Amino acid sequence: MKLSVPIAEVKRMAVHDGPGVRTTVFVKGCPLHCLWCHNPECISARPxxxxxxxxxxxxxxxxxxxxxxxxxxxxxxxxxxxxxxxxxxxxxxxxxxxxxxxxxGKPMTPETLLGELLEDVDFYRVSGGGVTISGGEPLLYPAFCLALFRLLGREKIHRALDTSAAVPWEAFERVLPECDLLLIDFKHPDPERHRALTGMDNRQIRENLRRLQAFDVPIEIRIPFVPGYNDSPRELEAAAEFLDSLPRVTRVRVLAYHSFARSKYAAVGRRDTMPQVESPSRERVEAVEQIFRANCA
Ligand code: SF4
Ligand code: SF4
Known part of the structure; x- marks a missing residue:
């Protein structure tokens, strides 16, 4: 059976989606609607x-x-x-x-993508990089992720999955045996505030994170830092306290809000929901990173 999934973009030479130089595959379709979404073209699963x-x-x-x-x-x-x-x-x-x-959103199969992904195999090898599946939410398509990761595994290419974790546990279970690194967003520690900011509470995300501790796959947590939305000392400390209880978390990265996606909302005919806030200064980002360094062992 051929598995095809709507692909928004295949981005080569990515350096922020896991270790080394990578190619990032962005799928379309997402269960969340974060106010600050940087990839509005990936919200709908439709081309x-x-x-x-x-x-x-x-x-x-x-x-x-x-x-x-x-x-x-x-x-x-x-x-x-x-x-x-x-x-x-x-x-x-x-x-x-x-x-x-x-x-x-052109539909592509893992086999078709593989040819494109192998073009940069020398960069992966030299830099310790590989391929990341992102989106959107890749775990809306667990069979696709599993098939693509299997193909990459045969080529000995490092495989990372960038997910919101807002998916049923069964999706993780299918993909984990072929996954080398999980990149998981943690947007807000409080369930109701999470719902107000993203359209869904965070109970499923927290439960998935807890269950992932039984598996030998490292987890990098990514905190989207949106000034005025999730950066009070109380919110940051609550997030750090929860993350500190997760031994498989090997790194916490703070991703500062930026408004570069604003033009993409117009391009796909969506109402711009990006918060009208300034990007935080480097000093402010470092101060937030310090809270996680101090609280997450
Ligand atoms: S605008 Fe017309 S030609 Fe272009 S994709 Fe839509 S239907 Fe097809
Ligand atoms: S009219 Fe504009 S949008 Fe249409 S094909 Fe020409 S350049 Fe592209």
Whole structure:
């Protein structure tokens, strides 16, 4: 049976998604809706057109090929894209040479991806890197993750899984035997505040983290640090206290909020939910990191 999953992006030369130089595979589809989501194009599991109006040259190729008349270039050159008519066939993206239109979410199988991932195998070997599956939420597709990790394992390539852990335990159980490193987000220690910020409480995440302690897979925790949302001393200390009870956690990283994703919300036609806050200073990030260093052995 062929397993295909909607892929938003295959990002080469990634250096923040696990050790060494890596290729990160971003799947589409996520059970959470974090206010500060940096990958809004990965929220929906459905393929969708990304439209970046500033790149449009007004060449009208998209207008000519769209079977649903979703594109119209007005007299004054203004590009009107009626997303509600789009069926994501990809024809317009195929003729848009300026990069204004791209199809996000092309279904790919582990076998197809493997060829692309092997192109950088020398970088993985020299740097101690490998491949990370991220998203979106990869564990919405455990059979896909397992199959891709098996293929990579045969090539002796390091395999990391970047997950919110907001998934049924059975998904972890399937993938763990082929996984070398887990990267797990911990967004907020309080269940109800977690629900307000992400759309789901954190009970399942905490329970999965506890159960993972029985397995020999190292865990790197990633704290999205969003000033004013999860950074009071009480919130940080509660998070540090919980994480300190998890012996498989080998590292806690603080990922500072940034607003670079703002243009992506417009490109996929989503309401921008990014908090209107400044990125924290390097000193502030270091102070938060120090809280976790001091409290997590
Ligand atoms: S094909 Fe691309 S550049 Fe040409 S009109 Fe359409 S969006 Fe603009
Ligand atoms: S993806 Fe297909 S249906 Fe959607 S706008 Fe482009 S050509 Fe039209």
């Amino acid at each position: 969708e057109i990304m439209f970046r109006a500033a790149r449009c040259t007004g060449c009208r190729r998209c207008e000519a090929v769209c079977p649903n008349r979703a594109h119209r270039i007005a007299e004054e050159g203004h590009h009107i894209f009626r997303r509600e008519l789009c069926t994501a066939c990809g024809a317009c993206a195929g003729v848009c040479f300026s990069g204004a239109l791209t199809l996000c």
